[in-house]
Amino acid sequence: xxxxxxxxxxxxxxxxxxxxxxxxxxxxxxxxxxxxxxxxxxxxxxxxxxxxxxxxxxxxxxxxxxxxxxxxxxxxxxxxxxxxxxxxxxxxxxxxxxxxxxxxxxxxxxxxxxxxxxxxxxxxxxxxxxxxxxxxxxxxxxxxxxxxxxxxxxxxxxxxxxxxxxxxxxxxxxxxxxxxxxxxxxxxxxxxxxxxxxx
Ligand SMILES: [Cu+2]
Numbered sequence: 343x344x345x346x347x348x349x350x351x352x353x354x355x356x357x358x359x360x361x362x363x364x365x366x367x368x369x370x371x372x373x374x375x376x377x378x379x380x381x382x383x384x385x386x387x388x389x390x391x392x393x394x395x396x397x398x399x400x401x402x403x404x405x406x407x408x409x410x411x412x413x414x415x416x417x418x419x420x421x422x423x424x425x426x427x428x429x430x431x432x433x434x435x436x437x438x439x440x441x442x443x444x445x446x447x448x449x450x451x452x453x454x455x456x457x458x459x460x461x462x463x464x465x466x467x468x469x470x471x472x473x474x475x476x477x478x479x480x481x482x483x484x485x486x487x488x489x490x491x492x493x494x495x496x497x498x499x500x501x502x503x504x505x506x507x508x509x510x511x512x513x514x515x516x517x518x519x520x521x522x523x524x525x526x527x528x529x530x531x532x533x534x535x536x537x538x539x540x541x
Contacts, residue, residue: 376484376487377403377404377405377409377484378401378402378403378404378405378409378445378479378481378484378487379401379402379404380399380400380401380479380487380489381399381400381402382398382399382400383397383398383399383400383489383490383491383492384397384398384399384491384492384493384494385397385398385416385462385469385475385491385492385493385494386398386455386469386493386494386495387468387469387470387471387493387494387495388465388468388469389468390468391468392465392468392469393463393464393465394419394461394462394463394464394465395419395461395462395465395469396455396459396460396461396462397414397416397422397453397459397460397461397462397477397491398452398453398454398455398459398460399452399453399460399489399491400450400451400452400453401445401450401451401452401453401479402445402449402450403445403446403447403448403449403450404448405447405483405484406447406448407447407483408444408445408446408447408483409444409445409481409482409483409484410441410442410443410444410445410481410482410483411424411442411443411445411479411480411481412424412441412442412480412481412482413442413479413480414460414477414478414479414480414489415477415478415480416460416462416475416477416491417475417476417477418462418465418466418467418469418475419462419463419464419465419466420463420464420465420466421463421464422460422461422462422463422477423438423460423461423463424438424439424442424443424458424460424461425437425438425439425458425459425460425461426439426443426457426458427456427457427458427459428457434456436461438461439458442482443458445481469493470493471493471494471495472493473492473493474490474491474492474493475490475491475493476488476489476490476491477489477490477491
């Protein structure tokens with residue numbers, strides 16, 4: 343009687359193990375299908391009426407080939423650009439990266455306030471705190487990679503007021519000559535004028 347019971351337990355354990363082991367390789371394959379790993383993706387919440395927002399995330403390239411983040415989609419904006427922010431002549435400037443952002447083999451690149459970022463341009467609606475928004479990232483080699491952005495408040499992060507400054511500051515010289523925002527860079531004049539990051 344006890345033996346019979348033990349047998350049953352052993353059989354069901356064995357079946358359980360078989361089921362688990364046959365599932366494991368499949369899910370592992372799905373997870374490792376893209377060599378591009380995304381983490382800590384967030385977008386800054388915007389004040390009412392804001393037309394742009396900044397998106398930030400961490401990208402790791404597990405492939406042995408270099409890759410490039412060349413674009414993205416975001417359901418709440420008309421388009422997305424890959425931007426770089428840096429200090430030029432003691433002024434914080436930002437520009438679109440026309441060839442995208444390179445992620446070298448094995449490298450991790452952090453898009454964060456004051457540095458590389460995604461610029462969501464032409465917002466259809468306000469971005470409120472505490473939501474999650476799904477978008478996609480476009481890589482030259484890895485293709486489309488899904489991303490889920492968490493929305494964070496205006497004051498969070500090291501560059502508070504990103505959205506606010508875009509709206510209220512009028513500094514046409516923010517993207518002065520030589521900063522890469524010449525004709526043909528894809529920016530229209532109106533966007534550039536309203537597109538100043540705070541210092
Ligand atoms: Cu920007």
